[in-house]
Amino acid sequence: MKKKVTIYDIARELNITVSTVSRALNDSRSISTETKDQVREMARKMNYSPNKLAASLKSGKTFTIGVIVPSARVQFFAAVIHSIELNLKAAGYGILLYQTNESLENEKQGVQTLLEAQVDGIFASLSLETSEDISHWEAVIKQGKALVLFDRTLENFNVPSVTLNDFKAGYLAAEHLLKKNFRNITFIAPPQKISIFKQRVEGYLAALRDYGAPVHENTVRYGTLSIEGGKAEIRNMMGVSPLPDAVIAGDDFTALGVIRQLKEEGLPADRVAVMGFANEVFSGFITPSLTTVEQQPHKMGAECARIFLSMVKKKNPYENPEKVVLEPILVERESTEGEARPPERP
Numbered sequence: 346m347k348k349k350v351t352i353y354d355i356a357r358e359l360n361i362t363v364s365t366v367s368r369a370l371n372d373s374r375s376i377s378t379e380t381k382d383q384v385r386e387m388a389r390k391m392n393y394s395p396n397k398l399a400a401s402l403k404s405g406k407t408f409t410i411g412v413i414v415p416s417a418r419v420q421f422f423a424a425v426i427h428s429i430e431l432n433l434k435a436a437g438y439g440i441l442l443y444q445t446n447e448s449l450e451n452e453k454q455g456v457q458t459l460l461e462a463q464v465d466g467i468f469a470s471l472s473l474e475t476s477e478d479i480s481h482w483e484a485v486i487k488q489g490k491a492l493v494l495f496d497r498t499l500e501n502f503n504v505p506s507v508t509l510n511d512f513k514a515g516y517l518a519a520e521h522l523l524k525k526n527f528r529n530i531t532f533i534a535p536p537q538k539i540s541i542f543k544q545r546v547e548g549y550l551a552a553l554r555d556y557g558a559p560v561h562e563n564t565v566r567y568g569t570l571s572i573e574g575g576k577a578e579i580r581n582m583m584g585v586s587p588l589p590d591a592v593i594a595g596d597d598f599t600a601l602g603v604i605r606q607l608k609e610e611g612l613p614a615d616r617v618a619v620m621g622f623a624n625e626v627f628s629g630f631i632t633p634s635l636t637t638v639e640q641q642p643h644k645m646g647a648e649c650a651r652i653f654l655s656m657v658k659k660k661n662p663y664e665n666p667e668k669v670v671l672e673p674i675l676v677e678r679e680s681t682e683g684e685a686r687p688p689e690r691p
Contacts, residue, residue, distance in 0.1 A: 350393040358387055370395070410653070411459030413443045413452065413469040415497075419598075421623040421642050422470065425495060428646025429468060436654060438465070449474035456481040465657065466491030468649050471499065473570070476538040486663065491656040493649050496640070497539045505656065505666040507648040509640050511541040514673035515548025518593050518620050518638055521675055523556040526684050527591035527618055530558065532565045533578050533603070534595045542595060545622070549593060563589070570595050575602025576609075583610055590617060591681070597621035597628050597637055604631065604680065618681040633679035641671045 352366045369376045369384035414422040443455035485492045494506040568574045594600035600621030621637040628635040656662035
């Protein structure tokens with residue numbers, strides 16, 4: 346096996362001290378630009394790569410951040426991850442990614458794996474199963490690691506966070522439909538363990554009350570956030586009277602399932618308005634294109650990075666935890682065009 350090149354080898358080749366090589370590679374002001382250039386060029390020629398383990402033992406930092414998300418396949422989470430990585434790169438940090446697939450046990454395993462990897466902090470969006478058991482998150486805090494939650498958080502868990510104004514998001518979605526005279530509006534939501542979905546439903550119900558729209562047993566239906574989940578809820582509603590004239594889905598994938606099942610049931614797209622959340626890439630390209638609520642993932646990732654970089658400078662990173670709330674943005678497309686008409690059964 347070829348021997349790994351060290352700073353001692355570079356120093357020997359250039360006939361300078363090891364400390365000079367070290368300071369040059371770390372861009373010390375005490376080293377001239379000419380010497381830095383010579384050291385970097387020799388390091389390149391010799392295929393030198395720094396020993397990160399040794400550096401982390403010396404500094405107490407690995408310059409690695411763990412990111413835990415329900416699924417990187419979802420464009421919203423992928424965009425947040427991209428933004429986090431982009432905004433931390435200049436500070437010398439890289440990321441390790443872990444997906445929970447909406448499982449609490451996977452989430453716990455992810456936290457353990459990242460702590461064993463000695464990450465300097467963890468950014469996380471919680472799984473749909475996470476509620477009362479937060480022992481794994483408390484372990485992060487006890488180890489003195491920076492923890493920043495984003496998008497999905499827990500009520501009464503006082504850690505730094507970046508979230509959407511989810512009450513306003515739910516209100517905004519319902520109000521958009523109510524202003525178009527849709528009255529019988531159904532909201533398809535996941536089980537109410539995570540606060541963002543509770544708040545969206547509360548905002549939606551507040552809008553119904555403000556506009557005098559009816560509230561009945563099918564006003565809120567609890568299902569799974571997926572294409573199949575959206576299809577299943579429409580199948581279940583076909584035997585219910587009255588049929589909704591509009592559906593707000595918990596995310597864009599569920600909304601896509603709603604649109605597909607409405608077509609299979611023979612209901613034209615202009616008979617039932619459909620909305621989602623997240624503004625996934627596909628939302629503008631399906632037929633009809635989907636009206637949705639933009640959640641500002643790029644700004645969310647940038648705020649997570651900013652909060653983390655401020656936390657690592659503090660003696661107590663959890664003193665006065667910062668909580669950033671972003672504003673939702675309505676993206677109107679074809680799926681809610683026109684005025685309401687009573688949905689006719691096929």
